Amino acid sequence: MSGTSEQDVIVVGGGLIGIASALGLRQLGLSVLLLDEGDVAHRAARGNFGLVWLQSKGGGSGDYVRWTRRSIDHWPDFSRELTELTGIDLGYRRPGGYHLCLSDTEFASRSALVDRIAPNQPDDAKTVMLDAAEVRRRIDGVGEGVVGASYNELDGDCNSLALFRALHEGFNRLGGRYKPSVRVDAVERDGGAYRVRTGEDSFGASKVVFAAGLGLNRFAGQVGMPEIVRPQRGQIIVTERLRPFLSMVFSQIRQLPNGTVLIGDTKEDAGFDNGTTSIIMRELAERAVKTLPHLANVNIVRAWGALRVLTHDGLPCYEEAPDWPGVFFATSHSAVTLAPGHAREFARWVAFGEAPPDLLGFSSARFRAAA
Amino acid sequence: MTASPMTSQKPADLVVIGAGPAGLAAAALAAGHGIRTLLLDEQPAPGGQIYRGVTRTPIGDPRVLGPDYRRGQDLVAAFESSGAKRVVGASVWSLTRDAEAGLEIGYSVAGAGTLIQAPRVILATGAMERPFPIPGWTLPGVMGAGAAQTLLKTSALVPDGPLVLAGTGPLLWLLAVQYVRAGVSIGAILDTTPRANWRAALPHMAGFVRSSYAIKGLKQLREARSKVRVISQVTGLRALGSDRIEAVAFRRGDGAEERMPAATLLLHQGVIPNPNLASAAGCAQDWNPDQLCWMPRTDVWNASTVDGVWIAGDGAGIGGAIAAEHQGRLAAVAALSAMGVLDGAGQDREAAPIRKALAGATRGRRFLDALYRPADQFRVPEDDTLVCRCEEVTAGQLREAVRLGCTGPNQTKTFLRCGMGPCQGRLCGTTVTELIAAERRVPASEVGHYRLRPPIKPITLAELAAVSKDDIPAVAAER
Amino acid sequence: MFHRLPVPDGETVSFTIDGTPAEARVGDTVAAALLVNGVPHCRTTPVSGSPRGPYCMMGVCFDCLVTIDGVGNRQACQERVAPGMRVATQMGSRELDR
Numbered sequence: 001m002s003g004t005s006e007q008d009v010i011v012v013g014g015g016l017i018g019i020a021s022a023l024g025l026r027q028l029g030l031s032v033l034l035l036d037e038g039d040v041a042h043r044a045a046r047g048n049f050g051l052v053w054l055q056s057k058g059g060g061s062g063d064y065v066r067w068t069r070r071s072i073d074h075w076p077d078f079s080r081e082l083t084e085l086t087g088i089d090l091g092y093r094r095p096g097g098y099h100l101c102l103s104d105t106e107f108a109s110r111s112a113l114v115d116r117i118a119p120n121q122p123d124d125a126k127t128v129m130l131d132a133a134e135v136r137r138r139i140d141g142v143g144e145g146v147v148g149a150s151y152n153e154l155d156g157d158c159n160s161l162a163l164f165r166a167l168h169e170g171f172n173r174l175g176g177r178y179k180p181s182v183r184v185d186a187v188e189r190d191g192g193a194y195r196v197r198t199g200e201d202s203f204g205a206s207k208v209v210f211a212a213g214l215g216l217n218r219f220a221g222q223v224g225m226p227e228i229v230r231p232q233r234g235q236i237i238v239t240e241r242l243r244p245f246l247s248m249v250f251s252q253i254r255q256l257p258n259g260t261v262l263i264g265d266t267k268e269d270a271g272f273d274n275g276t277t278s279i280i281m282r283e284l285a286e287r288a289v290k291t292l293p294h295l296a297n298v299n300i301v302r303a304w305g306a307l308r309v310l311t312h313d314g315l316p317c318y319e320e321a322p323d324w325p326g327v328f329f330a331t332s333h334s335a336v337t338l339a340p341g342h343a344r345e346f347a348r349w350v351a352f353g354e355a356p357p358d359l360l361g362f363s364s365a366r367f368r369a370a371a
Numbered sequence: 372m373t374a375s376p377m378t379s380q381k382p383a384d385l386v387v388i389g390a391g392p393a394g395l396a397a398a399a400l401a402a403g404h405g406i407r408t409l410l411l412d413e414q415p416a417p418g419g420q421i422y423r424g425v426t427r428t429p430i431g432d433p434r435v436l437g438p439d440y441r442r443g444q445d446l447v448a449a450f451e452s453s454g455a456k457r458v459v460g461a462s463v464w465s466l467t468r469d470a471e472a473g474l475e476i477g478y479s480v481a482g483a484g485t486l487i488q489a490p491r492v493i494l495a496t497g498a499m500e501r502p503f504p505i506p507g508w509t510l511p512g513v514m515g516a517g518a519a520q521t522l523l524k525t526s527a528l529v530p531d532g533p534l535v536l537a538g539t540g541p542l543l544w545l546l547a548v549q550y551v552r553a554g555v556s557i558g559a560i561l562d563t564t565p566r567a568n569w570r571a572a573l574p575h576m577a578g579f580v581r582s583s584y585a586i587k588g589l590k591q592l593r594e595a596r597s598k599v600r601v602i603s604q605v606t607g608l609r610a611l612g613s614d615r616i617e618a619v620a621f622r623r624g625d626g627a628e629e630r631m632p633a634a635t636l637l638l639h640q641g642v643i644p645n646p647n648l649a650s651a652a653g654c655a656q657d658w659n660p661d662q663l664c665w666m667p668r669t670d671v672w673n674a675s676t677v678d679g680v681w682i683a684g685d686g687a688g689i690g691g692a693i694a695a696e697h698q699g700r701l702a703a704v705a706a707l708s709a710m711g712v713l714d715g716a717g718q719d720r721e722a723a724p725i726r727k728a729l730a731g732a733t734r735g736r737r738f739l740d741a742l743y744r745p746a747d748q749f750r751v752p753e754d755d756t757l758v759c760r761c762e763e764v765t766a767g768q769l770r771e772a773v774r775l776g777c778t779g780p781n782q783t784k785t786f787l788r789c790g791m792g793p794c795q796g797r798l799c800g801t802t803v804t805e806l807i808a809a810e811r812r813v814p815a816s817e818v819g820h821y822r823l824r825p826p827i828k829p830i831t832l833a834e835l836a837a838v839s840k841d842d843i844p845a846v847a848a849e850r
Numbered sequence: 851m852f853h854r855l856p857v858p859d860g861e862t863v864s865f866t867i868d869g870t871p872a873e874a875r876v877g878d879t880v881a882a883a884l885l886v887n888g889v890p891h892c893r894t895t896p897v898s899g900s901p902r903g904p905y906c907m908m909g910v911c912f913d914c915l916v917t918i919d920g921v922g923n924r925q926a927c928q929e930r931v932a933p934g935m936r937v938a939t940q941m942g943s944r945e946l947d948r
């Protein structure tokens with residue numbers, strides 16, 4: 001099928017952003033081909049922590065908070081719709097989220113962050129600081145080492161692996177075409193449209209969305225855009241299944257509906273090494289036991305490292321390439337929280353050119369200026 | 372080893388992991404050259420699985436376990452007089468290589484974790500029974516034949532009737548003979564060896580007849596067949612029951628369906644390398660199309676692809692207990708050379724007789740691999756059969772995930788939790804690879820294997836957290 | 851289930867299974883002790899509640915998980931029976947603090 005395949009849109013990248021966008025485009029009635037790498041690609045979608053999270057966002061960008069807030073507002077309805085389509089329960093819940101501080105220094109630094117972002121936070125859901133007594137009043141079993149917390153009532157979580165699978169399942173059910181184990185080499189102009197070249201094949205479309213995670217820089221270079229992303233490692237520990245004991249969501253500990261407890265995650269510059277290290281695993285374990293001493297005897301079942309896809313300022317990047325109309329770029333390290341935003345609003349932008357105004361500030365131009 | 376905080380220390384120049392034939396022989400040879408050698412083993416007594424309980428078996432009658440088993444006593448004696456140190460009950464949960472710190476091993480004894488620096492490491496972590504996914508294989512009362520043999524060796528326990536053995540491979544026949552000699556009644560042996568295997572094995576017959584397996588194996592076959600009803604070319608095997616196994620159903624070679632009562636069903640279709648530690652350490656693995664399993668990539672000195680790590684014995688590819696010993700010695704010689712204890716000429720000189728013995732020990736292996744190659748249907752099961760015992764994922768669900776576009780076991784893991792349970796994919800990894808390969812119609816090598824990471828054994832959070840605070844950077848993500 | 855071959859007398863060890871007194875031979879693993887004492891299964895699974903018993907006897911399958919002296923999800927095939935040990939079969943997921 002070389003050289004003849006045509007569709008409205010080609011999405012490059014089968015991670016959470018690519019598949020959410022692809023599903024959204026399909027729902028809008030466009031024909032979509034999703035090109036993806038294979039089984040051992042760097043996949044942030046397989047390694048994320050599953051938070052649907054607002055409370056720490058807003059440093060430097062009110063637009064980012066508004067975008068996140070809208071996506072969170074979409075979540076209940078988006079989740080219901082996806083479950084109806086696929087039969088897969090995403091495990092979304094919004095019980096309010098806590099970031100627990102384990103020292104006075106951490107508490108002070110968190111308070112400063114909360115103060116700094118307060119002007120950008122939504123009026124009806126500001127992040128608040130809670131002292132130790134208040135944390136203990138709200139949460140059973142927290143350790144002596146917990147000195148306080150920040151809290152936002154809009155925060156929650158989901159089963160991010162279920163989300164990932166449901167997006168793929170939904171895309172498939174709606175007739176989206178998925179082609180895995182493909183390495184995309186280049187995008188080229190083809191009259192008023194584009195051709196995406198892989199090893200032996202090429203695929204034509206009038207629009208192309210690059211949601212290629214850490215592969216994004218390569219394509220950005222091809223269309224004259226600056227470097228956009230860099231890797232940042234996160235490590236996570238997973239425990240054995242336990243009877244439900246934790247109904248709240250902490251930024252670093254949460255229990256999934258299946259009973260396992262996720263403990264994470266970290267921020268490290270480790271290049272493209274997505275391994276785990278004993279020193280960091282130990283820190284995660286130590287913090288977990290300090291936070292919830294009842295976890296002490298719990299067995300670890302797995303640990304993993306994954307590479308977060310981060311821009312230079314930590315904010316997302318969305319852009320229609322300046323001289324390549326119809327070629328879009330999308331990246332964010334909050335692809336779980338923003339999944340409904342990508343499926344609904346970003347997809348409309350690609351399909352109909354209706355850019356949500358608050359996304360226009362997230363172009364890569366800001367990295368060019370910095371460089 | 373009492374509960375002490377984790378410390379990072381360098382207690383030995385060579386650390387050997389596993390006290391089966393490969394590990395015992397490797398440690399004894401290295402220590403014999405005056406190298407500070409430490410052997411870590413999970414069991415309370417040496418011997419590994421093959422010589423499990425060899426120093427303390429309650430079975431008095433030597434005929435039951437046979438003369439091969441007693442070979443383990445010599446290995447243990449040689450190890451014990453070698454000066455190598457041993458930590459028993461040591462569960463090794465990590466082996467990592469850091470650019471600066473070198474090799475580091477994490478292990479626990481009685482719930483207390485330790486991290487040690489290990490300049491050089493020989494992995495002798497052995498084999499496990501190949502998964503045998505059939506309908507009902509999770510029912511209590513269905514066990515591995517190797518598992519039942521462990522109960523025999525260590526506790527002199529044998530199954531109450533009615534007892535059925537099913538599968539293929541030397542261990543199945545060995546166990547049958549051991550049971551017969553111990554006076555255990557076996558209802559039937561359901562031989563699942565496909566007839567076509569004989570044709571495939573014939574070209575390797577010459578090597579086999581000159582091997583030590585030949586006479587021994589044939590004797591065992593004859594002895595078992597003379598005492599027990601053997602049903603050949605069995606297909607469609609399933610274990611039936613609600614809370615326990617009650618019966619076994621199957622199709623005979625002549626096509627007739629049969630069903631017989633069973634309180635215990637012992638399954639076996641060969642052994643495969645126990646992959647997790649080598650894999651989590653980052654040792655490259657290749658699919659072996661003859662032995663139908665993942666094998667760590669090793670060179671002629673049994674060196675893995677990770678610098679300073681050698682892999683010897685069945686953990687490096689199935690060769691049997693005698694070959695394992697010699698491989699252990701070969702790896703030890705290579706490690707001695709890497710440490711400068713032997714020069715190039717000394718290395719070759721020491722290795723020459725070992726290589727000769729190894730060649731003798733592996734003679735006949737290709738015949739066994741071909742003859743006892745498990746049938747496709749017992750490696751790649753039908754849709755309703757559980758593949759992942761922990762997360763209870765069926766073959767049908769896996770096939771559906773492949774149809775959705777999953778190309779390998781890491782994506783199916785993400786989609787289905789297949790391989791995410793406490794066994795960390797040990798009991799499903801091989802099956803998942805082969806099933807995806809069959810579904811995609813590509814070789815297993817193209818499908819790949821689970822990406823594993825430490826800890827590869829259970830360790831509690833408190834155990835992991837009990838560590839000195841030096842040099843730990845604050846890296847927790849702010850959310 | 852399993853029975854013991856006539857072997858030279860070994861020392862016996864007393865312990866309990868779900869509160870009921872039981873005996874094993876010194877050196878027996880907990881899994882062996884459960885099998886010789888006729889315990890039909892060790893646990894039920896957290897996923898479907900189906901019963902499981904020892905399968906591999908070498909620490910790889912994690913099907914023989916039991917609660918030992920109040921600590922859940924211990925591998926019965928990797929632990930030796932000790933005098934007075936309290937072994938309990940498990941239903942579904944482990945509980946915190948057990």
